Amino acid sequence: MTELIVLMGSGETTPTMIKPHRAILDRVGDAPAVLLDTPYGFQSNADDISARAVAYFKASVGRDIGVVSWRRRDLPAVEAERALTSLRQAEWLFAGPGSPTYALSHWRDTPIPGLITKSKVVVFASAAALTLGSHAIPVYEIYKAGLDPHWVPALDIFRELTGVPAVIIPHYDNAEGGHHDTRFCYLGEGRLARMEQWLPEESVIVGIDEHTAVLVDLPTASVQVVGQGGLTLRRRGESRVYPTGSTLPLEALADTSAGAAVAPPAPASPAEPLAEPGAASVGEVADALDARFGTALAAQDVQECVAIALELETAIDDWAADTNVSPDHEHARSVLRGMIVRLGQAATEAHEAVPALLTSVRAAREQARANRDFAMADALRDALTGAGFTVQDQRLG
Template identity: 45%
Template sequence: MADRDAVLAIMGSGETSPTMVTIHRAVADHLDGRRSSAVLLETPYGFQSNVADISATACGYFARSVGLPVVTAPGLRGGKHEDADRGLLLVRGADWLFSGPGSPSYALRHWRDAAVGQALHDRLRTRAGLTVFASAAAATLGRFTVPVYEIYKVGTDPHWLPGLDVLSHLGLEVALVPHYDNKEGGTHDTRYCYLGEQRLRTMEEQLPDDVAVLGVDEHTAVVLDLADEKATVRGRGTMTVRHHATSVTFPAGTVLSLSDLRDLCRRKPVHARTAPPVAADHTGETTAATLEQVSTECERLFETAYAGHDAAAMAGAALTLEATIREWAADTEEDVGVDQARAVLRTMIVRLGEAAVTGVADPATTHRPLVEPLLALRTRLRAAGDYATADALRDALAAADIQIFDTPDGTRWSAPTNAARAG
């Protein structure tokens, strides 16, 4: 592949979610539809027992959503495998190479001093091919790497691991931190790839003065066009260049030169040449809604349809939510919001079941053709002085849960609501 096609896309998270489809397609467009090799490198999650399922899900996502047939490089899950040479050959020859979720430290252990690591260095050194690294794989690209599992899950003291440092071929001396704006902790701080502010400050003190923290938010990509020497921030969040708690943040839509990005990482002012970051994304893409947004909207549509006695619209809202959950469940790493959306869907299904018993039409509307002629008959009976028959008619209606109210302005009536009937 020619140098003009060289791209490195760094994704903070959501690499196989609906929100990132347009970004993947934009990178894959550099292939120009010609026959090419697209390869998945599964090392970061190679230790997991469901590694084959994760790979199949990812390949299915790229085939279905991006239109890109992807093969898995064999023998590169970690450790010694007889197919490793064939897998390495695929990696070295890949026109498009992807790696994503898992453990940064596990990936480093099998890449740093191995042939795969050298292949990644060669891709960036020669600026060849399209490379998409996300989440754990992205964390390995810099001079230093966050051992997130060891710190966040195991409780080891905050520290860095030596990274692959392939970004040094682009003049970027950084510690790359994905999941930069993570909010999964709720009441406790899980920003900065689950480190939180306090631990990140501690770790910043361990970095050499010439190394910056380069943060990429979740569902966000920094796309480095290596031929045009420019960096574009795309997706939902921001890119952050940070030095000892002092940050410069660039929103989605920002385009800046690689030279300016290098200077920012070296703490050199660039405002005279980059003024100011572009706030809007001019790529023409429509960013997909998050699962939480879709779930909230479907719930609102369902309630509106229920109030309007529209069974078809109720079912439509439930089906839309189910399809969206299915799309998001294909994400190889993130399932935040999926359980909540499924709970909303289950509630919808229960209410649809109740509606199948009681109906959704307004009871007043369905009862009117029967009740109003009987009320007119009751009025005539009362006018004729036949109160016993009129009262018997009222009692018969009451037995059917039709309430009669005689007021100075005339007779009113009410039928039970569907909820009351279901109860």
């Protein structure tokens, strides 16, 4: 039976979640750990997403994981049994980005939901996290295709394991829309407030911010918030927010869902942080490094400029496994290309300035010699030879 449910708001394969993943995987030791690919099974680059995730866990987290491929419910019998056997053996089960409605359509009325509850540790992020509640947001259909707001029935596994009738919403603090409200997994306040009225009276919305994980420990009946954001418990427009580092009893979720009066939360118990603070995207990293680069370039500190460019290249590589669809990666690459161009321009400008500088120094030295100011002439000669130039004097006529 499941002992630990981990809900991630986003960033499941980024540097921000490395430390939490390591601590979570310690719970299962060397037992089988697998990635279930259904949520993104419809995408043409599904193989690439799986490969990047596997590489992330191996290189960054230090753990080998397998891939269970269940991209459609109508798999050939042998493939289906092979996948189900791997799921039965797994003690750590991970699923992440994609479409919640696609995943639900290919999990419902199959053995998959039952096997999810048998895994010792269940780590569901982004789209997959939406499927664990009683109702799910059809994100693509509403945000991309423009369908009217509505809920779809989800697996209700969170209630089965915890007793809490939750509706789980990742990407809770999303800000990709800029002035357009894309919080609450791209719904915005207006649509969420409308849709919330259609939920059963006892339902509680469990909102997880981006680059944040909520660890629900069933044996200890406790909940821990780690990462860069917080956990929000919302019911009928009223919210309680638990920031990162908070620990709370599982019954705090149940009390909210049972209709208890919403009040300010008690001070959270201190907890050792599982995630290091840092940027929430490679785009933020690139912008911060670009500012440092500009300062170093203005100071003509070429070595620092090169070091910053290499640091950005490393960051782009570190964030390469991020499956979140955004322009951040291309932006970071553009910033890196810009750094290289600016370094080249600085070198060209310096190179073009050399002839004029030499002409001026030579003229000054010749004038010094003509004035028989040999001390100044020698000083200018030494400066030129020290810079790597050869000076050959002619006899004064």
